[in-house]
Amino acid sequence: MEKAGKLRCQRIGCDAVFTEDDNPEGSCRYHDSPIFHDGMKEWSCCKKRSHDFSLFLEIPGCKEGKHTTEKPVLTKPAATPKPIPKVAPGPDVSSKEACSRCRQGFFCSDHGSQVKVTNSYPPSTALVSPADSNTEEKKVVSAPAKKIIDINEPQTCRNKGCGKTFKEKDNHETACDYHPGPAVFHDRMRGWKCCDIHVKEFDEFMTIPPCSKGWHNADSVS
Structure with missing residues (x-):
């Protein structure tokens, strides 16, 4: 329990006891928000990391400032934007409809049309071997x-x-x-x-x- 007039710093990585009268600039060393991923612990500010949680908390703070009783608001690091895949332009429908070979169902190297294959057997007819x-x-x-x-x-x-x-x-x-x-x-x-x-x-x-x-x-x- 803190002594009368003593306050506990709420910055991550500090946890020191201070008073309002004795809180100069640079007396607090702290970290920004942590990152946890696949068993790895990392400080988003200095990129120092460790698999062991106890060793992770012992990493000295990389930032300096005044002690504070306000709990920091943890912000998630901005996600790296994923590149949007480029979609190849499709065939020109209007020119495909105007192409005589496409309309007749023949293969066309310009529009990729192929010959339509029709089934010579009725859909409900099943071939039974002897x-x-x-x-x-x-x-x-x-x-x-x-x-x-x-x-x-x-x-x-x-x-x-x-x-x-x-x-x-x-x-x-x-x-x-x-x-x-x-x-x-x-x-x-x-x-x-x-x-x-x-x-x-x-x-x-x-x-x-x-x-x-x-x-x-x-x-x-x-």
């Missing part, structure tokens, strides 16, 4: 619905391209080789849409190897 359509057709036949049957009774598989005789006790998810279909007959060509194989002769058509595996099914498959 491989994609085949993938949709190749669905594994699920296990047949449960019914009361004799597991030792011989049955004939009705899956397309199979026709084998089987017993239910031997049936499993890869027991049957078949075509998920459908069969395609067009312009004297015969084939299966599932595996995209087409031949001219019916005998050759009947010998096209099945392309999928699944359960045998004694019920007719549409």
